[in-house]
Amino acid sequence: MIAKNRAPNPGKRVTVVALVAAALLLGGCHRPKKYESTVEITRLSVVRQDETGAPTTTDVEFSYVECPGTQTEVVRGGKDFATCVGQKLKVGSRAKVKVLHRWDPEGFYNYDVFEVEGCPRPPDPNDEASYKIVRECADWTVNGSKVGFQCNYQNKKDVNKACPWFKSH
């Protein structure tokens, strides 16, 4: 058989390249990404204990020291996490946390803390006690006088720039 010597079709190539690029872009834009940051521990509370008094559930509250604005986060972890953070963390100390920035099926980006100072903390989708308050506040002025404040929960430009895992859209 003799192969036909076809002339290259530049339009077709451009279309294929564009489609592949679009597919890669669509596949990549929702790809989860890991980050690491430093936090200051503001509260350590044992929520549940077993019969021997060993902690089985612990809340760790912290704020991100490297991020502007106000970020208060409470993560609750199980027995292994409770034992680990009980040995490693103290209120007022600084710790390294690892977060996973991911696409949430609810239609926005979200993140989970999955490690605190080397203590693994697998996020439980049924955990309703863990929560985070991420906002950027500024004075609210009228006629040049400060009369209050406004805290943005969405349009947090400075926070999102310094700490991209806080991006939700």
Next chain:
Amino acid sequence: MQTRDGRPEKPRLRRRIDKVQLLGLVVLVLVVLFAFASKVSAQQGGGSKGVGAAAAAKLKAGVKADAKAEADAKAEADAGAEHAAAPAEHAGGGGSHEAKEDEKEDPVEQLATAVLVDPKKGGVPIHKEGPYRSPFATPNTPVVHARVGFLLETVEEFDIKKGAFTAHFYVTLTSDRPMPPKIDLKPTNGKIDEKDVLADLPTFKMWKMAGTFHIKPDLHAYPFDTQELDIELEDDSNGQDTLSLETDVERSFLDSGFSVPGWDTSFVRARILSHFYPDRFDDDDLYYSRYMFTLGVKRFATSAVFTVFVPALVIVMISLSGLWFPRDELEVRSNATTPMLAAAVLFHFALMQELPATAYLSRADKLMMGVYGCLFLHMLSSWIWFVFDEKKTDVIFRWAKYICAPLTFIIMAVGILA
């Protein structure tokens, strides 16, 4: 002209609009009229609501009004008050019971220190000392600055058409020095349904409240609008010379897991308004601290696009496809456009049903204006065949596509971006 076999061609008769199409057009016109009549009547209804309030405002500022006008205004205001009181009594016995309790309360303590200087001048006692002459002022008493903490627990039943929502929240007042003994924060843009006192100490007070509040929705950007849900609280028994409220950013939050169904939380804002009432009597010069907490909620953009923009664009695209049908397929061409006009009107009508009447066009209204413009253009491209001679059929067919298709995209772009 002759046919191929040499016989003379019969002159082509112009097609007439059949009865079914005519009936369709009449129905369409009626639907449009009905939609606009509904809109107009809704706006008129909104306007008439303001009459009672205007009369009351006149009564408040009635210093310069003559006796007859004052009496008329009072009668109108009383009638308005009766109408306003009736639903409140129907709403629940608690409200009327509270009102009766308030009536039994002693008059304001500040009045005891006020003196009647000139009986001929209105008969209102005043305070000679201090920055305010109002009988409700409290001279010789230092101002207490109280920080207001606010935790919004839930927002439910947000009805944008009524401009109403219910909220459950905690309010705390903290101060370095003892606050006035009798502090009663009352809403100025709604009513409190439940109020539990959790703490009542001289320097720390805390309430848990639930109430219904009213707002004026801003629909300029609809369906990409952000609504501001205001909760306004004021203690009208203590003026700013006694109690000055201050916002506390460190103690103002949304509860964990807070969300408003169908809306995205955008921001919270708290501010203090030094509220001054228009003169209710002579020397009514006292300011009051009003605490205003605002929750900003934004409509989900994805939902807005798919519920408003996509249907509108589909309607226009289907209508646009009709331009590619020649005159021989006039019925098909007409059926691609005329039913779309009916669909557009009904779609617009359905959108309006969800919103209160406004005196301005929202983004969705502008989009629909663009849709109507495009549909009119497409229909015009068919009607124009009946204006010009049949010889120009092909020219009109060709130029209708060349002109209408780009114009459609331009009109829709303007409608979307305006």
